[in-house]
Amino acid sequence: QSALTQPASVSGSPGQSISISCTGTRSDIGDYNYVSWYQQHPGKAPKLMIYKVTNRPSGVSNRFSGSKSGNTASLTISGLQAEDEADYYCSSYTSSTLLVFGGGTKLTVL
Amino acid sequence: QVQLQESGPGLVKPSETLSLTCTVSGGSVSSGSYYWSWIRQPPGTGLQFIGYVYYSGGTNYKPSLTSRVTISVDTSKNQFSLKLSSVTAADTAVYFCARVGFNDYGFDPWGQGTLVTVSS
Numbered sequence: 001q002s003a004l005t006q007p008a009s010v011s012g013s014p015g016q017s018i019s020i021s022c023t024g025t026r027s028d029i030g031d032y033n034y035v036s037w038y039q040q041h042p043g044k045a046p047k048l049m050i051y052k053v054t055n056r057p058s059g060v061s062n063r064f065s066g067s068k069s070g071n072t073a074s075l076t077i078s079g080l081q082a083e084d085e086a087d088y089y090c091s092s093y094t095s096s097t098l099l100v101f102g103g104g105t106k107l108t109v110l
Numbered sequence: 111q112v113q114l115q116e117s118g119p120g121l122v123k124p125s126e127t128l129s130l131t132c133t134v135s136g137g138s139v140s141s142g143s144y145y146w147s148w149i150r151q152p153p154g155t156g157l158q159f160i161g162y163v164y165y166s167g168g169t170n171y172k173p174s175l176t177s178r179v180t181i182s183v184d185t186s187k188n189q190f191s192l193k194l195s196s197v198t199a200a201d202t203a204v205y206f207c208a209r210v211g212f213n214d215y216g217f218d219p220w221g222q223g224t225l226v227t228v229s230s
Contacts, residue, residue: 003156034215038157045206045223046157051216089157093215097170099147104156 004028004090004102011108017078020105022090023071028100030071034093037066037075040104041086049088050075077107085109112137114207114221122201122228128194132207132221139188140165145210146190147217148181150203158203162210163190197228 005023012018022035029035035053038046048057050066053073063078073092077084090102118130132146139146147162161171163181171179175194183190194201204225208217 036214036216038217045220046217047220048216048218051211051214051218055214057216057218091157091159091215091217096173098172099159099162099210099215099217101149101157101159 004092004100006088006090006102006105008103009106009108011110012077012080013110014080014082016080017076018080018107019077020075020088020090020107022073022075022092022102024073024092024100025071027095028071028092029068029073031095032093033068035066035068035073036091037064038089038091039084039086040089046089080109082109112209112219114209114219116205116207116221116224118224118226120225120227122197122226123230124198124228125196128192128197128201128226128228130192130205130207130224130226132190132192134188134190134209137209138185139183139190140185143212145212146181146183147208147210148192149206149208149217149220150201151206151223152200152203157206160192160194199228202226202228 037050040046053068113135122128145162148160163169163183178195180193204223206223208220
């Protein structure tokens with residue numbers, strides 16, 4: 001299965017809001033509400049930030065939110081902070097009962 | 111809380127078999143609520159799903175790796191393992207193990223990752 005499509009980079013200033021898109025197909029994002037988002041700081045393991053499109057695990061700031069429309073999911077970070085600078089990855093369940101990741105987006109806080 | 115830890119050789123020769131183990135603490139691989147998975151990240155690139163195993167031994171692998179990969183579970187040791195045969199330099203990566211929710215397909219938690227280099 002092909003990787004989900006994410007922008008290579010996004011940027012924003014402290015306090016602003018940014019969104020990262022994740023585009024798939026009807027065979028993954030379009031047909032299933034199993035989209036997750038991960039934050040990865042350099043040299044660290046990824047951390048789950050959003051699961052099942054809109055749900056936040058315990059301990060994750062409510063500045064992080066997720067949504068989905070058709071074959072595209074989005075992660076929105078509001079009130080951008082310096083520590084939000086990281087790589088972000090989406091993932092989705094697919095019709096072949098597998099899981100697929102996006103290519104990753106580098107978030108720069110200006 | 112559940113913690114995962116990868117272990118295994120950091121250097122593997124081309125054409126040989128890469129073998130890694132993930133030890134689970136604070137929880138049980140026998141839980142029917144989770145899959146146990148492997149993910150890798152080649153240097154400077156993104157995450158690649160490799161496959162997962164269920165406590166019963168059932169597996170699912172990324173199609174392009176199916177001929178070379180085996181993921182197994184050892185409930186007596188509370189571990190699961192990855193074997194990748196006939197490795198090449200393209201298999202050089204940080205390998206992560208992670209738990210996958212049966213009902214949400216989120217990877218959480220993750221192990222810290224271990225770098226495996228394929229080189230003679």
